[in-house]
Amino acid sequence: MTSANELVVPPLDDILSTLRVVSIPMKVKFRGVTYRESALIKGPAGWGEFAPFLEYQPAEASAWLKGALEAAWQGFPEPKRHEIPLNATVPAVGAHEVERVLSRYEGSIREVKVKVAEKGQTLSDDCARVAKVRELLPDAGIKVDANMGWDLPQAVESLTHLSEYDLLYAEQPVATIEGLAQVRAELREKGNSLLIAADESVRKAEDPLKVAQAKAADVLIIKAAPLGGIRSALRIVEKSGLPCVISSALETSIGISAGAALAASLPELPFGCGLGTVSLLDGDVTENSLVARDGMLPVRTVEPSQELLTRFSASDARVRWWRERIEHNYAHLVINN
């Protein structure tokens, strides 16, 4: 049985008939990505973005397709707010590059998320980067994201040092749910009340609610696309009972508009959201990019420009690759939905 709130998957040909694939250079390498490839589709409700990272297989990526179909065929729920507080995002750059990264954000910055625990770097690199942010923005809220880069002893040692810069929370210090719980418990034993946030343990988990049930984190990072779209992400937020932060998956302004719509439907946003990543791209599909001013992001829909879709158009070979990717993920979605 379907209800008005349930997505009816459209025919594959309708999805593919509007497909545009773009490849946008990054200003700074992020997660090892130097060009961000993304597939955009248009349906009766507007544009949707399908942009799972290239290595993701259908078990994971088909949720992203569901999210794109929701945006294009179903549209967004009624917003409860019209602007969203954001964090600026600082990739794992050298401390001397921090100022340049922050200069890409328009107006004042209220919160910053700093990437730490990058492969090939040390704790002193992380401390220098966070210290630089603290020096440049003495009043900003700062949080760090380790993307599972530490083991338990490294996480406890690193977070003990990084806490000196007064952090709002630490995102995914280690890989597993049990690990998160252990980091949290060891910090508490040492009298450190730093909050722990779960990201990969939510969006890559078979059961995104396990973290909350295990009480392994204080905060959840929630991304619309990997969780199958806004409505499905909202259900997870509600069931978790934890404060949530809505974050991007490094999309163009189209995908960011879905994240903003998700954030806009939450009753509370205790932290800045991670939707400021258009500023890390060296281009976009609209002239009117969805970026923050003074740390606030407007909630609105985005219409791509034909000229920019053409300018950033991926090669024929990459377009074929994405068409096939959509076909595979569509099959996966129809079978498992």
Ligand SMILES: O=C(O)CCC(=O)c1ccccc1C(=O)O
């Ligand atoms: O949260 C932010 O500030 C930006 C988004 C971000 O960090 C991100 C973007 C793409 C993939 C993974 C992540 C992540 O939070 O780990």
Ligand SMILES: [Mg+2]
């Ligand atoms: Mg993260």
